[in-house]
Amino acid sequence: MGFTKKRTAVAALSAATMLASVCASFAVELTFWHHTYPPAREFIEKKAAEFTAKNPDITIKLHDDPHGDYEVKLLAAIAAGNPPDIVNVLDYLFPQYASRGILAEVDNAAFGVNSKEELEALYQPQALSGLTIDGKVYGVPEEFNTLALFINKEHLKEIGLDAEDEANWPKTWNDLFDLAAKLTKEDGSRIGFNWVWNLDPYWYAQQYWPVLQQYGCEVVDSEGKAAINSDACVKAFSETWKVLIDKNIGGPNMATVNPVNALQDFSEGRQSMAIAGIWAPPLFSDEVKEQYVVAPLPQLDPENPKTLLNSYALAVTAASENKKEAFEFLNFLTSDSDGYLAATGYVTGRKGWADTEAAKNTRGSDIFAEGQKHGSFVWRSATWTQEGNAIKAAIEQFAQGVPVKDALDQAAQEIDSVRQR
Amino acid sequence: MKIGKRGFGERHIPIWGALFALPALLYIVLFQLYPILFSFYISLHDYDLLSDPVYVGFKHFAALPYDRAFINSLWITIAYVVYTVVPVLGLSFLLAWALTQVRKSRGLWRTLLFIPSVMPIVSVALVWKLIFNFNGPLNDAVTLAGGQAVPWLNNSTYAPIAIVIMSWWHAVSYYMIIFLAGFLSIPRDYYEAAALDGARGFQVLRYITLPAMKPTIALAVVLATVNGLKTFAFQQIVTDGGPANATQIMTLLIYKTSFSYLDMGRASAYSVVLFGGILAISLLQIWFLRDRNG
Numbered sequence: 001m002g003f004t005k006k007r008t009a010v011a012a013l014s015a016a017t018m019l020a021s022v023c024a025s026f027a028v029e030l031t032f033w034h035h036t037y038p039p040a041r042e043f044i045e046k047k048a049a050e051f052t053a054k055n056p057d058i059t060i061k062l063h064d065d066p067h068g069d070y071e072v073k074l075l076a077a078i079a080a081g082n083p084p085d086i087v088n089v090l091d092y093l094f095p096q097y098a099s100r101g102i103l104a105e106v107d108n109a110a111f112g113v114n115s116k117e118e119l120e121a122l123y124q125p126q127a128l129s130g131l132t133i134d135g136k137v138y139g140v141p142e143e144f145n146t147l148a149l150f151i152n153k154e155h156l157k158e159i160g161l162d163a164e165d166e167a168n169w170p171k172t173w174n175d176l177f178d179l180a181a182k183l184t185k186e187d188g189s190r191i192g193f194n195w196v197w198n199l200d201p202y203w204y205a206q207q208y209w210p211v212l213q214q215y216g217c218e219v220v221d222s223e224g225k226a227a228i229n230s231d232a233c234v235k236a237f238s239e240t241w242k243v244l245i246d247k248n249i250g251g252p253n254m255a256t257v258n259p260v261n262a263l264q265d266f267s268e269g270r271q272s273m274a275i276a277g278i279w280a281p282p283l284f285s286d287e288v289k290e291q292y293v294v295a296p297l298p299q300l301d302p303e304n305p306k307t308l309l310n311s312y313a314l315a316v317t318a319a320s321e322n323k324k325e326a327f328e329f330l331n332f333l334t335s336d337s338d339g340y341l342a343a344t345g346y347v348t349g350r351k352g353w354a355d356t357e358a359a360k361n362t363r364g365s366d367i368f369a370e371g372q373k374h375g376s377f378v379w380r381s382a383t384w385t386q387e388g389n390a391i392k393a394a395i396e397q398f399a400q401g402v403p404v405k406d407a408l409d410q411a412a413q414e415i416d417s418v419r420q421r
Numbered sequence: 422m423k424i425g426k427r428g429f430g431e432r433h434i435p436i437w438g439a440l441f442a443l444p445a446l447l448y449i450v451l452f453q454l455y456p457i458l459f460s461f462y463i464s465l466h467d468y469d470l471l472s473d474p475v476y477v478g479f480k481h482f483a484a485l486p487y488d489r490a491f492i493n494s495l496w497i498t499i500a501y502v503v504y505t506v507v508p509v510l511g512l513s514f515l516l517a518w519a520l521t522q523v524r525k526s527r528g529l530w531r532t533l534l535f536i537p538s539v540m541p542i543v544s545v546a547l548v549w550k551l552i553f554n555f556n557g558p559l560n561d562a563v564t565l566a567g568g569q570a571v572p573w574l575n576n577s578t579y580a581p582i583a584i585v586i587m588s589w590w591h592a593v594s595y596y597m598i599i600f601l602a603g604f605l606s607i608p609r610d611y612y613e614a615a616a617l618d619g620a621r622g623f624q625v626l627r628y629i630t631l632p633a634m635k636p637t638i639a640l641a642v643v644l645a646t647v648n649g650l651k652t653f654a655f656q657q658i659v660t661d662g663g664p665a666n667a668t669q670i671m672t673l674l675i676y677k678t679s680f681s682y683l684d685m686g687r688a689s690a691y692s693v694v695l696f697g698g699i700l701a702i703s704l705l706q707i708w709f710l711r712d713r714n715g
Contacts (some may be wrong), residue, residue: 071681072680075470075471075680075683076680078470078471079470079471079615096683099609100469100471100472101471102471188570197575197664198574198575198660198661198663198664200661203510252572252664253555253572253574253575253576253650254555254572256554256555256556257554257555257574257575339538383682385681385682386682389677392663393663393665393666396577396663396664396665397577397665399664400577400665407542413489414489414490417489421684421687
C-alpha cells in the first residue's frame with residue numbers, strides 16, 4: 001500500500017514536471033533595451049505588467065543604460081549575436097541599422113492593419129517617414145518630437161514684456177537675438193539665449209537642422225556630395241549660430257555643458273530662452289517649471305515655417321525569435337498616447353495625441369502639434385555619425401574665430417572623405 | 422628546458438610551478454596576445470562588427486598619412502605626453518625628495534599624497550569637470566580675484582590645458598611613490614662617504630642621488646610615456662575629444678572609430694600604430710635598464 005502511494009506520488013510529480021516543461025516551452029520572455037529615463041522605465045514596466053496579465057505566457061524583461069553607453073552596449077550585443085528582442089533607437093541611426101539587417105520590418109498584423117498605408121494612417125503624417133528605409137517601415141515612434149522656443153516669463157517681465165502675449169514672442173531669428181541681447185546681463189549672471197554646446201553631434205543637428213531647412217541649405221546634394229559649404233549653408237550659420245558669438249551674447253564660453261541635462265542653464269534660470277522639446281520640463285527646476293511659456297520656433301520666413309522632426313523609436317531586432325509577440329507588445333505600449341504623455345512627456349505620434357486629456361494638460365502642446373506639421377527629419381546617411389561630427393567640429397571652430405566658410409569647407413571635405421571610404 | 426619532476430632532464434621547472442603559472446599564461450594569451458594579433462588581422466580588413474570581415478590588404482595603413490583625424494590625434498597625443506610627462510615627473514621627484522626630508526608624521530604625509538592615485542579615475546574626471554565648468558568653483562575664484570572667467574572646457578586652447586592639469590593631479594602621486602622607493606633604496610653609506618669627502622647640497626644631488634636614481638628615473642619616464650599614450654578617461658569623460666577635436670587623443674579616436682563609426686578595420690590600423698609606438702618605447706626601457714645593469 002505504502003509502495004503504491006509512493007509510486008502514485010512519483011507519477012504525479014513526473015506529470016507535473018512534464019506539464020511545467022510543456023508550459024515553459026510556450027512561455028516567451030521578451031528582452032527590451034531602453035535608454036535610461038526613469039519615468040519611461042516606470043511606465044513601460046506598468047504597461048508590461050498589464051500586457052502579461054492579458055497574455056500570461058509573455059513576460060517583458062526591461063533593461064536600461066544611459067544614452068551613449070546604451071548604443072555601444074547594444075552594438076556589442078548585436079555583434080555578439082545576442083541582441084535583445086526590442087530596442088530603442090534614435091531615428092538617424094535607422095539607415096545604419098537597417099542597411100546592416102539589424103532591424104525587422106514592422107509586422108502590420110501586430111498593429112491590427114493589413115498594409116503599410118494602413119499603418120501610416122494610425123500615425124501623424126510623417127511620423128513613420130524617419131523610420132522608413134527603401135519603402136519599408138522598421139520601427140514605430142516612442143517619441144515623435146519637434147522643437148519649440150521655451151521662454152522664461154519672469155525674465156521677460158523684468159524688461160517690461162508680457163511673455164503670455166504672443167505679440168512679444170520672437171518670430172524671426174533676428175527678433176530672437178535682439179530680445180536675447182536685452183535679456184542678457186552684463187555681469188554674466190544671465191544669458192538671453194544660447195545654442196547647445198559640446199554635446200554629441202545629434203544635439204547640434206537638432207538645433208541647426210530647422211535653420212538649414214529655412215535657408216535652403218542641404219548637408220548633402222542629390223548626387224551624394226557634401227554641400228554643407230554651399231553659400232546657403234554659410235549664410236545660414238553666419239546669420240544664426242555665429243551672430244550670438246559676434247554680438248557676445250552667447251556661445252560656448254557662456255554655456256554650462258551637461259550631457260545629462262543639455263538645458264541646464266535654462267533649467268536653473270541662468271538663461272531666458274532655449275530651444276527644446278515637449279519632453280524638457282521635467283528637467284527644469286521647480287521655480288522655472290512655474291515660469292515658462294512655449295512659443296513657436298523662430299523662422300527666417302514666418303509665413304513659411306520649417307521645423308525639425310525627430311524620433312526616439314522602438315524597433316524589433318531581425319534576430320529576435322519572438323517578433324510577432326514583440327510587435328504586439330509595441331502596439332499595446334505605444335497606443336496608450338494619453339498614458340505615455342502624462343507619465344513620461346513623450347508624444348508617441350499616434351493620430352489624435354493632441355486631443356488627449358494629457359495633451360490638454362501639457363503647456364504648449366498646441367505649439368508642438370502645429371510644429372510637427374512643418375517638420376522634417378535630419379538627413380539620412382549610413383555614415384551619419386561621422387558627418388554629424390564633422391559639422392559639429394566646424395561649428396566649434398567658427399565659434400572660436402575660424403571663418404564660417406573655412407570651417408564648413410573642412411567639414412565638407414571630411415564628409416566627402418567618409419562617403420568615399 | 423623540460424617540464425617534469427625534479428631529477429629528469431637538464432633544467433627543470435617543477436610541474437606544480439608550471440600549473441600555477443598556467444592561469445596567468447592563459448590570461449595573457451587569451452586576453453592580451455590574442456586581441457593584439459586579432460587587431461592586426463582586422464586592420465587588414467573592412468569590418469563593421471556586424472558583417473563578415475573583407476580582406477583589403479594594407480589599405481587602412483596606406484590611408485593613414487592622408488587621414489586628417491589620425492594626424493590631428495597623433496599630434497594631440499604627442500603634445501599631451503610631452504606636457505604631462507616632464508612636469509609630472511619633475512613634481513613627483515620633488516615631492517618624493519621632500520618626503521624623505523620629513524621627520525614627523527611621515528606615514529600620514531605619504532598616505533595623503535598618495536590618495537589621488539588610488540581614486541577611481543572616472544570619479545576624479547567628473548569632479549574636475551565640475552571644477553572647470555564655466556560656472557564652476559575655479560571660475561568663481563578667478564572672478565573673485567578680479568579676473569575674467571575662463572572657458573576652460575569650451576575653448577580649443579584652454580581645454581587641453583585643463584586636461585593636462587587634471588592629469589598632473591592624478592598622476593603625480595603615483596610616480597612620487599616610485600621615486601620615493603628609489604630614494605629609500607640608495608645606501609646611506611654613499612651619503613656618509615660623500616659627506617666625508619666634503620660634498621654638499623647640489624654636489625650630493627649631482628654625484629650621488631641622480632646617478633643612483635638613474636634606473637628609477639628611466640623606469641618612471643617610460644611608464645609615464647606609455648601611460649600618457651594610453652590615456653583615455655579624462656578626454657572621454659571631460660571633453661569627449663572636443664571642442665573642435667582639440668582633445669581627441671588617439672585612444673579616443675580609436676574608440677569612436679570602432680564603436681560610433683563601426684569602422685573596425687581603420688580603428689585597428691590606428692591601434693596597431695599606437696601599439697608599435699608603445700612597443701618601441703618599452704623596448705627602449707629594456708635597453709636602458711640592460712645598459713645600466715650590464
